[in-house]
Amino acid sequence: MRSPSWFNVTSLALGFAFLYLPMLILIVYSFNGGRLVTVWAGFSTRWYAELLRNEAFLDAAWVTLRVALISSTLATILGVMAALALVRGGRFLGRTLFSGMIYAPLVMPEVITGLSLLLLFIAIGMDRGIGTIVLAHTTFSMCYVSVVVSARLASFDRSLEEAALDLGASPAETFRLVTLPIIAPAVISGWLLAFTLSLDDLVIASFTAGPSATTLPMKIFSSVRLGVTPEINALSTILIAVVTTGVIISSLISKQAIARKARDERRAAR
Amino acid sequence: MVNDTSFAPWTDPDAAPLIEFRGVSKRFGEFTAIDALDLKIYPREFFALLGPSGCGKTTLMRMLAGFETPTEGEILIDGQDIARVPPNKRPVNMMFQSYALFPHLSVRDNIAFGLKREGMEAAARDARVDEVMRMVQLGALGSRKPHQISGGQRQRVALARSLAKAPKLLLLDEPLGALDKKLREETQFELMEIQETTGTTFVIVTHDQEEAMTVASRVAVMREGRIVQVDMPERIYEAPNSVYVADFIGDVNLLKGRARQNGSGVIVDVADGVSLTAEGEAEGPVTYAVRPEKISISGERPEMPNAVRGKVIDIGYLGGSSTYHVELPSGHVVKAATANTRRVAARAFDWEDEVWLGWSDTAGLVLQR
Numbered sequence: 001m002r003s004p005s006w007f008n009v010t011s012l013a014l015g016f017a018f019l020y021l022p023m024l025i026l027i028v029y030s031f032n033g034g035r036l037v038t039v040w041a042g043f044s045t046r047w048y049a050e051l052l053r054n055e056a057f058l059d060a061a062w063v064t065l066r067v068a069l070i071s072s073t074l075a076t077i078l079g080v081m082a083a084l085a086l087v088r089g090g091r092f093l094g095r096t097l098f099s100g101m102i103y104a105p106l107v108m109p110e111v112i113t114g115l116s117l118l119l120l121f122i123a124i125g126m127d128r129g130i131g132t133i134v135l136a137h138t139t140f141s142m143c144y145v146s147v148v149v150s151a152r153l154a155s156f157d158r159s160l161e162e163a164a165l166d167l168g169a170s171p172a173e174t175f176r177l178v179t180l181p182i183i184a185p186a187v188i189s190g191w192l193l194a195f196t197l198s199l200d201d202l203v204i205a206s207f208t209a210g211p212s213a214t215t216l217p218m219k220i221f222s223s224v225r226l227g228v229t230p231e232i233n234a235l236s237t238i239l240i241a242v243v244t245t246g247v248i249i250s251s252l253i254s255k256q257a258i259a260r261k262a263r264d265e266r267r268a269a270r
Numbered sequence: 271m272v273n274d275t276s277f278a279p280w281t282d283p284d285a286a287p288l289i290e291f292r293g294v295s296k297r298f299g300e301f302t303a304i305d306a307l308d309l310k311i312y313p314r315e316f317f318a319l320l321g322p323s324g325c326g327k328t329t330l331m332r333m334l335a336g337f338e339t340p341t342e343g344e345i346l347i348d349g350q351d352i353a354r355v356p357p358n359k360r361p362v363n364m365m366f367q368s369y370a371l372f373p374h375l376s377v378r379d380n381i382a383f384g385l386k387r388e389g390m391e392a393a394a395r396d397a398r399v400d401e402v403m404r405m406v407q408l409g410a411l412g413s414r415k416p417h418q419i420s421g422g423q424r425q426r427v428a429l430a431r432s433l434a435k436a437p438k439l440l441l442l443d444e445p446l447g448a449l450d451k452k453l454r455e456e457t458q459f460e461l462m463e464i465q466e467t468t469g470t471t472f473v474i475v476t477h478d479q480e481e482a483m484t485v486a487s488r489v490a491v492m493r494e495g496r497i498v499q500v501d502m503p504e505r506i507y508e509a510p511n512s513v514y515v516a517d518f519i520g521d522v523n524l525l526k527g528r529a530r531q532n533g534s535g536v537i538v539d540v541a542d543g544v545s546l547t548a549e550g551e552a553e554g555p556v557t558y559a560v561r562p563e564k565i566s567i568s569g570e571r572p573e574m575p576n577a578v579r580g581k582v583i584d585i586g587y588l589g590g591s592s593t594y595h596v597e598l599p600s601g602h603v604v605k606a607a608t609a610n611t612r613r614v615a616a617r618a619f620d621w622e623d624e625v626w627l628g629w630s631d632t633a634g635l636v637l638q639r
Contacts, residue, residue, distance in 0.1 A: 162337055163370035165357040167384030167435065177383075181374045264418040 023240060030233035037228050047234040057235060060219035064199060067130060067215060071137035072194035078138065079145025079190055080183075086146070087153040105143045113140055114207030121208065128210030136208040137198040144197065145190035152186035192250070196243075278502075279312035280488065286349070288313045288439065288471050289334065294343035296329055296495075303329040305495040306343070316465050316472045318482035320518075321492035327475045330492075331441050334473065335364045347439065358387075363437040367444040369428035371416040377427050378403075378412040384435045402430040405464060422453050429461075433468065442474040446481065458484050479519050483507065491515050512639045516559045521593075523565075523604050529556040529636055536636050541600035547575050548634035557637045564633035565606035567594055567619065572628030580604065582623045594619065596627055 030048075034041030051057060085092075086099050105113060117136045121128055160182065164174040180187070202217040209218060220232055279285040287310035296304040303326045311317045319327040332338045333345060336357030344351045352360060363384070371380050378399055385395045403412065406426040411419055416427065425448070432440055445461070446454045462485050465472045476482050482489045483503040490500040491514075499511045510516035513524060527540040529552035538546045538558045546558050560576075571577055583603065584595035587610075594606045606627055610617075619625055 157368060157370065159366045159368050159370040160372060162335075162357070163364070163366055163372075163431075164383070165337075166335055166362075166364045167431070168358050168387035169383075170358055173387065178372055182372075261417065264415070 026233050027237045027240065030230065030237040032230055032233075035230065037230060037233070047230040048238075051231050051234050051238075054231065056214075057216070057219060057231070060214050060216045063130060063133075063213050064216040067133050067137060067205075068195050068198040071134045071141060071198045072191050074134070074138040075142035075194040076145050076187060076191045079142040079194075080149050080187060082142065082146040083150035083153055087150050102143050102146055105140045106147070108140075110140075110201075110203040111207075114204040117204070118207045128208060128213075130213045132208045132210065133205050133213060133215065136204050137194075137201065140204060141194035141197045144193050145187075148190040148193065149183060149186045152183045156182065192246075277314070277487065279315070280310070285312055287311060287346075288315075288348060289473075290346040291330075292344050292346070294333070294340045294345060296326075296333065296338060297341045302495050304333075304340070307495070307497060309490065309497060309500070311471065311473065313471055314469055316462065316474070316485055316487045318486035318489045319473065319475045319492060320477070320479060320482040320489050322477060322518075325492040326495040327492050328443065331364075331443055331473065331475050334439065335362055335441055336360050361438040362441060363432040363435055363439075364441040364443065365428050365432040365445050367447060369416075369424050369448075371424060371427055371431070373416055376413050376415055377408070377419070380416065380427055381431045381434050383431065388435065398434060402434050405433065405467075406430045406460075421448055422457075425449060425457070429464075433464070433470070436468070437470065439471045439473065442472060444476055445474065447476075447478075454481070455484075461485055483519070491518060510559070510635070510637070513557050513559070513637050516635070516637060521562050521605065521607070523560050523562065525558045525602060525604075527556060527558055529553055535631060538634075538636060541598070541602065544578060544598060544600050544602070546578075546634055547631040548636045549631055550636055552636045552638060559635040559637055560604075560629055560633055562593060562605040562607035563591075565604070565627050565629045567596075567606045567608060568626050568628065569618070571626050574628035575631040576634065577626055577628045578604070579624065579626055582619055582621055582625055585619075585621065592617070594625070596625060 029037060029040075031043050031045065032040055033044035033046065082102055086095070086102070089095065114136070117132075117139065121132050126132060156179075160178055161174050164178045165171070169177060200217055201215075202221055205215045205218055209215065214222075216235075220235065223229065223232060289309075289311040291307050291309040294304055294307045295302065305326075307330070319330060321327045329338060333340055333353075336352070336355060340353055343353075345353050347361065372383065375383070381399050381402060382395055385398055390398070399412075403409075406429050408423070408426050408430060411423060411427075416424055419427070425445070429445070432442075442461075446457055449457060458481060461472075465485075474482070474485060483506075486503060488500060489503055489506050491498045491506065493514055499506060499515045501509075506515060507519055510519065516522045517524065525538075525540045525546070527538040527546070529536050529538050531551060531553060532547075534549070536548050536550055536552045538548065538552075538556060540546055540558060546560075548558065566572060566574075571579075578598055580596040580598040582594055583597045586593040586595070589610070591607050591609050594608070596604050596606060598604060604627060
């Protein structure tokens with residue numbers, strides 16, 4: 001193997017530093033014993049303990065988790081239905097308009113989405129709270145799900161569904177027994193995408209949340225305006241740990257699946 | 271040959287067809303895929319739909335399976351109009367060109383899929399799966415997934431799956447298209463055997479004329495949404511009803527000319543000094559057709575009703591036989607095929623040799639369209 005040039009090593013180091021140094025500092029200072037964020041006063045886990053006693057943060061975390069779970073599930077159901085209509089529905093009236101509109105939220109500024117939803121909720125006299133955040137998150141994340149799922153459906157061999165029908169399965173059974181298992185990876189990654197989008201959304205939640213419901217990003221944002229506390233660092237570190245674990249697990253699973261498939265195909269070819 | 275003379279229900283006017291197309295048309299927008307088609311297919315037949323891509327043969331099959339509905343006309347199975355019956359309610363199963371095996375199910379579960387939908391209980395289902403797996407010689411692959419087996423094995427799984435429900439009618443869409451030549455030929459004979467033992471009516475779609483000739487009891491040659499000729503393979507080959515069929519099936523010499531009646535036969539004037547004879551009746555502009563293997567090649571003028579002289583301009587060596595391209599003084603090139611009973615080094619004729627071609631008047635055909 002060729003040894004990398006100095007230029008490559010330097011640019012790689014600078015790039016990684018640019019991306020990860022802020023997070024590294026955040027993680028290191030979450031274990032700081034002192035109250036001041038920027039002065040090191042010895043290793044301690046006291047801020048993690050403080051965090052667990054902070055009701056406001058725990059409430060916000062619980063709200064965020066519920067919102068993310070419900071909205072990503074709703075978005076997945078609606079997004080899969082939309083993808084099916086777009087890819088499988090044939091040429092129905094207004095198909096082009098519909099397919100254009102489903103992608104609009106992808107490019108719409110979040111401020112506009114948030115503001116328009118806020119105006120809608122006021123107009124119909126809906127009390128703002130967890131329900132309105134869920135609705136808002138479902139609205140903007142379902143188009144991400146439908147993009148991911150329709151890509152998978154477009155590459156789907158149509159004759160698989162025809163074969164199921166031919167063998168006596170009703171259209172509903174065909175969907176449950178053949179279509180869904182085959183597009184499942186796309187549905188799951190669509191759900192994960194919707195879940196993450198909901199988890200870290202600040203702008204839309206700020207517009208649609210009421211006084212009764214505050215999500216974690218909103219809570220962090222408002223606390224930081226009063227000054228960064230080591231507690232926030234601890235909270236952020238936990239979030240980073242959770243996300244990193246999730247990413248590593250999912251990439252390990254898909255890597256194993258690919259390796260197994262390649263091995264099977266080599267064996268079948270022999 | 272499967273075409274034993276006793277099995278010919280299409281010659282019996284009282285025989286009840288399994289499938290009947292009555293004036294069926296299918297249009298996709300401006301394009302007419304099937305044009306006012308009438309066709310009867312009888313029980314236990316092995317029926318081949320043959321034609322180039324785009325001739326409508328796949329559309330015809332998809333209408334039988336229920337994936338397309340006819341624009342006009344009716345399709346009867348056992349006397350019942352099924353044009354509006356959805357595919358999952360038809361006594362018809364199909365083997366797909368892509369095999370369409372469910373990738374997330376094992377070989378056994380793929381084969382059992384249709385039986386489960388029928389609500390067959392587990393013990394009977396297992397027995398039936400074992401039975402069809404033995405029929406297609408699928409050994410101990412039941413627990414494998416489709417991507418863990420070879421292409422030839424996948425073809426067998428697809429066949430087993432479509433046979434499992436013992437349908438009245440089995441549709442095969444280019445079933446052997448993805449196999450290599452040797453495996454394809456073996457599988458053709460297995461298909462015929464399975465068709466005979468199960469007594470199922472098979473309809474096969476293919477663009478491979480040799481495959482259609484080998485397996486089928488009758489062949490329908492299609493062109494642009496219409497059936498040009500339906501007949502037994504040997505009749506399609508020996509007595510094509512048109513230039514299109516003659517040219518589509520096998521190799522043929524086609525010579526344009528004018529026909530005149532001469533007693534019980536026909537004389538076709540192809541060029542000055544080239545008049546060919548055939549049986550039958552005809553008048554006016556026609557095409558004279560003769561198969562290369564029916565032409566004999568010799569150094570002396572043969573004692574045959576048709577004899578023409580020419581020069582060898584090309585020799586195609588095919589191993590078992592050779593095709594001689596002979597140019598007549600009129601400029602026509604006639605192909606003659608001979609079996610290579612001797613080694614090539616000892617062949618009697620070579621490039622630029624003057625030779626005589628001869629054939630009987632039963633070998634020639636006069637085609638009026």
